[in-house]
Amino acid sequence: MSEPIKPLAADFIRTIITDDLASGKHDQIVTRFPPEPNGYLHIGHAKSICLNFGIAGEFTPARCHLRFDDTNPSKEETEYVEAIKEDVRWLGFDWGEHLYFASDYFEQIYEYAEHLIKNGLAYVCDLSAEEIRASRGTLTEPGRNSPYRERPSSESIDLFRRMRAGEFPDGARVLRARIDMASGNLNLRDPVLYRIMHRGHHRTGAQWCIYPMYDFTHPISDALEGVTHSLCTLEFADHRPLYDWIIVNLPLPCQPRQIEFARLNLGYTVVSKRKLLQLVNEGYVGGWDDPRMPTLSGIRRRGYPPAAIRSFCDRIGVAKKESLVDVSLLEHYVREELNESAVRVMGVLKPLKVVITNYPAGRSEELTAQNHPQKPEMGSRLLPFAREIYIERDDFMEEPPKKFFRLAPGREVRLRYAYFIKCDEVIKDATGEISELRCSYDPATLGGNAPDGRKVKGTIHWVAADRALKAEVRLYDRLFTEENPEKAAAGGGDFKDFVNPHSLVILPDCRLEPSLAAARPGQHFQFERQGYFCLDGQDSRPEGPVFNRSATLRDTWAKLR
Structure with a gap:
């Protein structure tokens, strides 16, 4: 919005x-x-x-x-x-x-x-x-x-x-x-x-x-x-x-x-207890508190802040005539609230290993990162940096198109809060899959600026490989592909025919910055460039934390409408 x-x-x-x-x-x-x-x-x-x-x-x-x-x-x-x-x-x-x-x-x-x-x-x-x-x-x-x-x-x-x-x-x-x-x-x-x-x-x-x-x-x-x-x-x-x-x-x-x-009738979901019970009993969702469900226990587990729900209810107001409220309005208030309150961190959801060949082996350092760029009062944290890091697999392309400004062979990018790196070599496994990138860094570019004035167009996030927190991340999306699944099924179909098969995507092998090891259930974070997430209080374990995506950074459905 x-x-x-x-x-x-x-x-x-x-x-x-x-x-x-x-x-x-x-x-x-x-x-x-x-x-x-x-x-x-x-x-x-x-x-x-x-x-x-x-x-x-x-x-x-x-x-x-x-x-x-x-x-x-x-x-x-x-x-x-x-x-x-x-x-x-x-x-x-x-x-x-x-x-x-x-x-x-x-x-x-x-x-x-x-x-x-x-x-x-x-x-x-x-x-x-x-x-x-x-x-x-x-x-x-x-x-x-x-x-x-x-x-x-x-x-x-x-x-x-x-x-x-x-x-x-x-x-x-x-x-x-x-x-x-x-x-x-x-x-x-x-x-x-x-x-x-x-x-x-x-x-x-x-x-x-x-x-x-x-x-x-x-x-x-x-x-x-x-x-x-x-x-x-x-x-x-x-x-x-x-x-x-x-x-x-x-x-x-x-x-x-x-x-x-x-x-309140909300798009891309149903609020009938009978229909919600069907979704639970027939295994379309994991229970009443499944983060895709419109139950308050479900949206709480997903990480929607209560202040966002209150703002949403105030905004839609009280009327005498039934209507279908666009779910984008609810998502707007969720993003607005989380943008103000969520601590910024870095998380790599589809990790690709990078070895910085000219960074001294055995050396590490701690770099300062702001918890919220617009709110100095929220303080800062230390990010470990070392020879081996992980970047997002989608931030590298061997043969990039014209407007791809991230990492590619021979191309230089900025690491958020750190240095410029340039890709020198691409390593592949026996199947031809890229398994590792070998890069070099410029030690004079700490903080993201080059003394000689050269510019780079891309800034990417990363985490240090040896200190990264391994976690499962669950990407939640709208439960139905149709805005009004009950109306879409009125011609003799079943509202469950419109359940979104991509409403839950599980990423089991993510790498997050180590500060997230202290995360509390329900605590909100913005994974920079990724979205808003919170620690799942039900399925997380000390040895295996689980983070739920509360919302994307922007309305990813807008281009589909």
């Missing part, structure tokens, strides 16, 4: 909140981020996290809750709870003392369900899930009343309490709201509020065998916590009438307002 990015004006949600404070409707703003602990968060969730916690940081007084809507024990695990907490903290947000679980309110939610039954607004239904689905109707046809819809409240109360006591098997009965089977909104056609599920819960254990549905739990939890603005993505717009119906028909302590915004 070469053009400067202009900040956006206040979005419609912030305008609503500003007006609510000015009118005295609220004297404190309360938002919440309410994930279900049934998987890992992805980049789309980052937008919601930044919005909800961002609003709490912008308005005074205000706060944001982290609440886990843990109403389905068949899919939820403590592992996901802890992973989500780690992701939110990594993004730079803190919920303080306001950590909640929907399961904290199970007893109160149950009492509210009985309240609806007693007031003729809910009933126990004996239809199976398939029968309920068949009687629900369509967008053009009304639904059919359940034969149990007029069941007396006293009978429904008795059956509901027996459901809680565990008398009935899974699927035998449900509790439904009595609203309107002819409603144009299918969500109001007597939705299920409770189902029987003899399954242990990750927090309440075997205490419950009936569990409230998400659509029933969510507004109650919001109201119990004093949430003022319940912000959710557009797919919940059709659920808002049910949200409001529950709020109006229960004696809740407050009445939150649900507001929908467009979710």
Whole structure:
């Protein structure tokens, strides 16, 4: 992204909140981020996290809750709870003392369900899930009343309490709201509020065998916590009438307002949990934290800085209409942040050995290199230099084209922070592959300038052979070859047909400068002329470090568009 990015004006949600404070409707703003602990968060969730916690940081007084809507024990695990907490903290947000679980309110939610039954607004239904689905109707046809819809409240109360006591098997009965089977909104056609599920819960254990549905739990939890603005993505717009119906028909302590915004759809990836699970289970990626995945654990492992994610979410803003965001914008903010913070080092990814024949055997020296050319405050480091070094194989050509300004037979180049060298001889192995270059150096050119004023056009990076750190480097790229793989597969194909076969290239025999032996997991570096990298905290070993490429130095896909 070469053009400067202009900040956006206040979005419609912030305008609503500003007006609510000015009118005295609220004297404190309360938002919440309410994930279900049934998987890992992805980049789309980052937008919601930044919005909800961002609003709490912008308005005074205000706060944001982290609440886990843990109403389905068949899919939820403590592992996901802890992973989500780690992701939110990594993004730079803190919920303080306001950590909640929907399961904290199970007893109160149950009492509210009985309240609806007693007031003729809910009933126990004996239809199976398939029968309920068949009687629900369509967008053009009304639904059919359940034969149990007029069941007396006293009978429904008795059956509901027996459901809680565990008398009935899974699927035998449900509790439904009595609203309107002819409603144009299918969500109001007597939705299920409770189902029987003899399954242990990750927090309440075997205490419950009936569990409230998400659509029933969510507004109650919001109201119990004093949430003022319940912000959710557009797919919940059709659920808002049910949200409001529950709020109006229960004696809740407050009445939150649900507001929908467009979710984040990012190019060259998918953010559907179901599709991401397919990629994991079918071996297209190495797991939920694979650095090609759009999960927050994946992009954290890849080396995306949290500040870049926050800047990206701020830039795309909050809208009412769905759109596909160009992934280049995210990559722009990653590069912008890493350009400011990453220490510069030298790494040779495809090493070619160079012997400097006139450099004294057994001699070595340490040369000074800046950690960041534009930031003297980041200090400097020492680079060992000796008779044998490695350069990038791509920095040498035996028969160079006209505009190739790097090393070639008889040609002189500058070694970064070191000397001029000239290629005198090319050594090949039995297969004809170049195995070594023999060069000479000019000792008067230390620092990259010749006293006689001669110029060279090429500067290349290098590492000393005897001190180089051997490492594996993983070059990550976009996961799909199509910007919108789901749309590309709409004609009857499979979105997985567009997985990029070059999304991961492993280079097992790289040579890096020795300072990287002290690298910490997640620490960011710019390998000069190569890109931005970080140490992989999962697969690295002291004897075998692994570095992941976070981003190239520039958008390598721009020329393909």
